[in-house]
Amino acid sequence: MATAPAPANLPLFYKDLAPLSSVDHADFHARPLDKADFLINQHAIPLTSDEFVSACRFFPIVFSAGDNPVPLALMGLNEGVNTFVDDEGKLINPVYVPAYVRRYPFLLARLQQGSEELSLCFDPTSGAIGKFDEGDALFENGQPTQPVEAILEFCKNFEEAGQRTGLFMEELKKADLLMEGEVSIQQDGIDKPYIYRGFQMVDENKLRELRGDVLRKLMQNGILGLIFAHLFSLQLMREVFAEQVKAGKVPEMQEVPAI
Numbered sequence: 001m002a003t004a005p006a007p008a009n010l011p012l013f014y015k016d017l018a019p020l021s022s023v024d025h026a027d028f029h030a031r032p033l034d035k036a037d038f039l040i041n042q043h044a045i046p047l048t049s050d051e052f053v054s055a056c057r058f059f060p061i062v063f064s065a066g067d068n069p070v071p072l073a074l075m076g077l078n079e080g081v082n083t084f085v086d087d088e089g090k091l092i093n094p095v096y097v098p099a100y101v102r103r104y105p106f107l108l109a110r111l112q113q114g115s116e117e118l119s120l121c122f123d124p125t126s127g128a129i130g131k132f133d134e135g136d137a138l139f140e141n142g143q144p145t146q147p148v149e150a151i152l153e154f155c156k157n158f159e160e161a162g163q164r165t166g167l168f169m170e171e172l173k174k175a176d177l178l179m180e181g182e183v184s185i186q187q188d189g190i191d192k193p194y195i196y197r198g199f200q201m202v203d204e205n206k207l208r209e210l211r212g213d214v215l216r217k218l219m220q221n222g223i224l225g226l227i228f229a230h231l232f233s234l235q236l237m238r239e240v241f242a243e244q245v246k247a248g249k250v251p252e253m254q255e256v257p258a259i
Contacts, residue, residue: 031135037089043076048161056233083243
């Protein structure tokens with residue numbers, strides 16, 4: 001149901017990467033994308049813990065399967081299904097857009113293995129950056145423009161949020177709060193329910209049984225609030241499923257639904 005982005009050469013969404021250069025891209029401009037076609041077939045989007053409170057009102061928040069889980073915002077319950085964008089990649093209704101999506105086509109990347117230095121890179125296939133007449137200039141007199149500085153700051157903040165998310169996940173594992181998730185959804189007119197598995201969630205029974213000192217620590221460092229945001233968001237599973245039904249994107253019962 002929910003798998004972390006595959007450890008491939010490029011992250012989710014990105015088809016290519018090029019370091020932004022004041023020499024190679026001196027006359028390049030960045031223009032906003034009027035649609036996000038890269039989202040059309042993506043049902044699970046990486047999410048930072050900083051975003052839980054904003055995202056929990058719109059998406060179920062789960063954790064990927066495996067030993068190194070990451071938080072995911074579910075835009076659909078089945079592979080290849082996104083109920084929040086239309087067939088052109090435009091948002092159907094106003095919703096919170098995860099920072100991972102807003103960052104595209106930029107990101108900070110290590111250009112040399114073993115180096116701690118991060119460089120601002122972009123996906124040259126995105127259609128958002130190039131030798132356009134319109135859009136924001138990326139460089140002036142060989143120096144980054146204010147929009148580039150803003151993008152760089154956004155990407156730095158995203159990386160820092162990612163580090164906080166890693167600490168959050170460590171605390172969940174240390175408290176042994178994660179369990180294999182399962183949700184059963186009964187569709188009208190269908191005898192058997194749809195059973196979704198393959199993700200992790202917080203075990204409410206273990207949460208209730210935590211020692212007082214552990215619970216106090218989770219409350220003081222803000223993690224308890226994030227846990228509740230995750231648990232509350234799970235109620236949206238049925239709403240996402242209903243949107244799939246409305247769009248005719250529910251698999252046949254003989255198929256094994258998987259997030």
